Amino acid sequence: MCSLNRCFDIVVVGAGPVGLSFAASLAQSQLEVAVVEQNSIDRLANAPFDGREIALTSASIRILRQLGAWDTIPASEKSPLYGARVLNGSSTFALRFDAPRASGEPLGILVPNCHIRDALFKVVRLGDEPLLLCGHSVVRATTSHKGAVITLSDGMQLSARLVVAADSRLSPTRDLLGIGADINRLGHSMLICRVRHEGAHHQVATEWFDHHQTIAMLPVGEGMSSLLLTLPSSEADRLLAFNDDLFLLELTNRCRGRLGKMELASNRHTYPLVTTWAHKFKAPSAALIGDAAIGMHPVTAHGFNIGLSSQKQLADAILTASRHGRDIADPAMLHRYERWLRLSAAPLYHATNILVGLYSSEQPVARLARHAGLRFAQHAPLVRHVISAMLKR
Structure with a gap:
């Protein structure tokens, strides 16, 4: 597979907060990681205010602190609830x-989404890994138990042992991987x-x-x-x-x-x-995290926290496999991740949808x-x- 343009252990598609936090979670490992993002590097480096305020739970704050992102966010932008x-x-x-x-x-603590993105971007840029490939979208993806190959919009091909989609609730990568989703507009x-x-x-x-x-x-x-x-x-x-x-x-x-x-x-x-629930959270040599897996209605302000915990769960499993010399795309490991996310998120996802139906x-x-x-x-x-x-x- 390394006869292709570039070879990596993991390719992450999407440099939103969840994709960046996942890349940051893997930064201290020996794994070669690339992040593909359709926006330019300048836009990532200067995330504009987008109106969204994220209600972070104590668990999410612990994750951001472990990644070195929490203290990068100005205290003036943290509003206790x-x-x-x-x-x-x-x-x-x-x-x-x-x-x-x-x-x-x-x-919880309310923090503007743009400051979370900015803090995670700074953490990622401080290290040697991952490689940021900005200004590109994924136009083709093929996966098997032997690995994944993705083609970018400029024609470059990347091979990876594992591709991880973190590119929004209307994830094009999820579609390219052949994973369906319940999408409720x-x-x-x-x-x-x-x-x-x-x-x-x-x-x-x-x-x-x-x-x-x-x-x-x-x-x-x-x-x-x-x-x-x-x-x-x-x-x-x-x-x-x-x-x-x-x-x-x-x-x-x-x-x-x-x-x-x-x-x-x-x-x-x-x-x-738009709410989404992917029919699967994995495929051979592929996994979904964040909104690509589950797009929550914002009424409970909990979608970001589920996304942050999903990336940590998957990253921890990958790091454990890597330390013990095991396959980082082991189907059994991906199955355990999928099962954990389904059991963890389903009660709140479905309860939220019922609440929205009742109150609308x-x-x-x-x-x-x-x-x-x-x-x-x-x-x-x-x-x-x-x-x-x-x-x-």
Whole structure:
């Protein structure tokens, strides 16, 4: 296989946070690793603010710290989250989730996605490995138990013992590997922007399921929140086209003045909502991590954490095999990884989809059911404890 243009032990496709963290996890090994990314090296080195705030759990923070990325993120960009409130319609009742007082630890820490990417990129660039092949996409992939061969858009061919797809929930590499996926295009988009506001958020996030819209208010600094508005895609596009003054007026009306007077603190961004679940998380000499394997609905803010844990699980298995002189693409090892990810992620993935279905329905029965469900959960400490444990792991 080494008669091809370049030969590697592992080729990672996609240099998003999960792909970069996977490459960083392997950096201290003797394995030869390449990362293929369609964006330019300049764009990776200067990740623009994209509106997305990632709620990192303590487990994800430990992974980033182990990789040397956590301390690279400026302290000013880390916003502790000490509680969450879930509201339904015009009701004043709120389901409450609070960090345990005894521990003194927050439920999570909000960090802009661009700063996580930037920190991981810096970690990867500090070492000799991996090789970054930027400005290229994968146009062909063939795999067998003997290894993988991928062809890039410039015609270069790479051979590898293992190819790992980490190139988004609509992963072209997953398709090239012949792995199907359940893809649910929800017909809604998330419109995101930062706002400064009069009201105090007390480092508490609010998730508000109102009629024909969902609003999330995430505390990202004193007097500032990230506002996430989920709407039918056509409606989101309409609001995106408003000038700033008209947009703020619309936003204030939709939030019913909950944050007081607001002013824009960032550009606006929209993202179509799509969930995915790959039918398999592996193929001969190939594996999927991050959104290429599982694309979560953002309502639970947990998709990134699942992606980060998936790369760690696979990287640890590969490093163990390498240290003991075993095959880093051993089918039994990949099967164990797939089984772990399926068992680990399925409960939250399916529970999230059920939650989205219940809270996006405008049927009177659904409205009553979600109001009753919130009250039941508030008065059932075990339920809230289980949900909190799922969100923090």
